Amino acid sequence: MTMTRPHLDPYDHKFHWDPYPQYQVLREQDPVYFNEELGIWLLTKWEDVNHAFRDLKSFINTGATSLEKDSTEKLPFPMFIFSDPPDHTRVRNLFAPLMTPDGVQKLEDYTRKKAVALIEPHLASGSFDFVADMGCFLPMDVISRLTSVPATDQDQVRGWADDLIAREDKQHELSERNVQGFMNMAQYFDAHSRKHAELPHEDNLIGVLVQSEKLGVLSHEQVIGTLILLAIAGNETTTKLIGNMAYRLWQHPDQRRDLVKDPALISKAVEETLRFDGSSQIIVRRVGRDITMRGKTLKQGDRVGLCIISANRDPDKFKNPDVYDIHRGSRDHMAFGFGIHSCLGAALARMETRVVFEEVLKRMPEYEIDESSLKRAHNPNVRGFTNVPASFKPQKR
Amino acid sequence: MVAITYVEHGGTRHTVDVEPGSSLMIGATLNMVPGVDGMCGGICSCATCHCYIPEGWRSRISAAKAEEEAMLEGASYRDKRSRLGCQVVVTEEMDGLEVHLPPEQGMNS
Numbered sequence: 001m002t003m004t005r006p007h008l009d010p011y012d013h014k015f016h017w018d019p020y021p022q023y024q025v026l027r028e029q030d031p032v033y034f035n036e037e038l039g040i041w042l043l044t045k046w047e048d049v050n051h052a053f054r055d056l057k058s059f060i061n062t063g064a065t066s067l068e069k070d071s072t073e074k075l076p077f078p079m080f081i082f083s084d085p086p087d088h089t090r091v092r093n094l095f096a097p098l099m100t101p102d103g104v105q106k107l108e109d110y111t112r113k114k115a116v117a118l119i120e121p122h123l124a125s126g127s128f129d130f131v132a133d134m135g136c137f138l139p140m141d142v143i144s145r146l147t148s149v150p151a152t153d154q155d156q157v158r159g160w161a162d163d164l165i166a167r168e169d170k171q172h173e174l175s176e177r178n179v180q181g182f183m184n185m186a187q188y189f190d191a192h193s194r195k196h197a198e199l200p201h202e203d204n205l206i207g208v209l210v211q212s213e214k215l216g217v218l219s220h221e222q223v224i225g226t227l228i229l230l231a232i233a234g235n236e237t238t239t240k241l242i243g244n245m246a247y248r249l250w251q252h253p254d255q256r257r258d259l260v261k262d263p264a265l266i267s268k269a270v271e272e273t274l275r276f277d278g279s280s281q282i283i284v285r286r287v288g289r290d291i292t293m294r295g296k297t298l299k300q301g302d303r304v305g306l307c308i309i310s311a312n313r314d315p316d317k318f319k320n321p322d323v324y325d326i327h328r329g330s331r332d333h334m335a336f337g338f339g340i341h342s343c344l345g346a347a348l349a350r351m352e353t354r355v356v357f358e359e360v361l362k363r364m365p366e367y368e369i370d371e372s373s374l375k376r377a378h379n380p381n382v383r384g385f386t387n388v389p390a391s392f393k394p395q396k397r
Numbered sequence: 398m399v400a401i402t403y404v405e406h407g408g409t410r411h412t413v414d415v416e417p418g419s420s421l422m423i424g425a426t427l428n429m430v431p432g433v434d435g436m437c438g439g440i441c442s443c444a445t446c447h448c449y450i451p452e453g454w455r456s457r458i459s460a461a462k463a464e465e466e467a468m469l470e471g472a473s474y475r476d477k478r479s480r481l482g483c484q485v486v487v488t489e490e491m492d493g494l495e496v497h498l499p500p501e502q503g504m505n506s
């Protein structure tokens with residue numbers, strides 16, 4: 001009898017459409033799986049992924065740039081997410097105060113006005129694309145408030161971020177387009193940060209960055225790396241989360257009506273979307289010291305992918321994990337990671353997504369999605385749509 | 398380095414060295430002290446680094462800001478000694494501090 005060995009290629013475009021059955025096979029048959037082609041371990045159980053997030057000596061971030069082995073050399077501006085304490089703590093602490101509930105609340109009114117401004121022009125036509133008309137603009141605009149990127153430059157920066165993350169089907173290495181997107185951003189943010197260093201102090205992220213460079217706390221390369229990071233992180237993932245939530249709420253109209261009736265439930269629906277269909281698939285670590293998991297030895301220096309969207313569907317952690325239930329409201333998913341490296345923009349992403357659906361559901365509660373016109377972005381990490389076209393009853397102005 | 402002792406609810410003690418300038422949450426999670434999750438990584442958004450600061454030490458530690466108080470309001474087992482470890486910056490003056498931990502982390506639902 002020949003056994004089919006479980007296999008998973010995070011670069012396979014077909015896999016991106018519905019990765020969950022394959023993750024289930026790995027969780028059941030080979031939860032500590034080594035993909036020989038990519039030379040990377042993939043952990044798929046909640047317990048194992050959570051352990052990797054907690055055991056900061058065995059699982060380190062230094063040198064764990066992305067799924068691509070050589071990306072550190074090809075993308076030469078350091079991002080603090082690829083460092084470990086104490087350096088990591090020192091840099092992260094510079095930005096953390098801007099991302100706490102108070103910091104995020106300061107952006108809520110602005111976010112709401114922006115969301116409304118993006119929806120309103122479409123109400124008369126009765127058609128609206130959750131990503132192309134909303135998701136791709138809003139998070140970029142809000143993060144740009146923090147980095148002082150003017151509205152006139154945002155499309156360009158977003159285009160470069162898209163270039164950086166785009167992967168052709170089964171493209172396992174960085175392409176010319178990826179590297180070019182990164183370099184274009186580096187060039188832009190080099191000039192941008194130099195310009196802002198000459199301006200009076202700004203009470204936002206760019207202010208903190210240029211001040212830290214002046215004080216010698218950050219190098220100029222770190223400032224550029226951080227701004228690139230924010231352009232990607234503040235843009236791609238929340239964009240996709242908005243699209244994923246629009247799609248899941250369309251698939252579950254009864255739950256959507258619950259939200260229309262009681263908008264206070266929307267933040268629970270955001271949590272459930274993060275658990276059920278988070279926009280970040282895999283977080284990468286390096287093995288800091290040899291460690292044995294489920295009988296397999298991971299060697300120091302090995303690369304490990306923590307498959308968070310699989311962990312969030314683990315039946316040993318969540319009851320009926322493949323059921324989308326906004327009433328669950330569970331916050332023990334790991335969509336933002338877990339612990340000291342967890343997403344710094346988590347509160348911001350939650351707020352943005354909640355505000356978008358508060359405003360959308362008021363105006364187009366019974367939207368329909370044209371499933372055949374859904375289009376996906378393809379990346380081994382960021383998972384979601386580039387187009388989620390919806391129709392609804394046109395409204396008179 | 399600053400020596401901090403974390404005392405689990407059941408009484409188990411963990412004395413660890415913590416870098417000044419980091420936080421009580423970082424000190425605990427870097428050393429895998431059981432009973433501290435620090436899920437959100439220090440953005441005051443999850444209340445899973447809830448801890449108790451003994452009476453005698455409170456005057457030596459900066460007071461909680463409104464956003465920390467707001468998060469603590471939802472935390473299980475809150476009392477007047479409660480703080481979020483991620484919001485308590487570790488200083489040299491805190492050498493020898495004993496931090497007690499609640500029976501479990503998380504929010505009242």
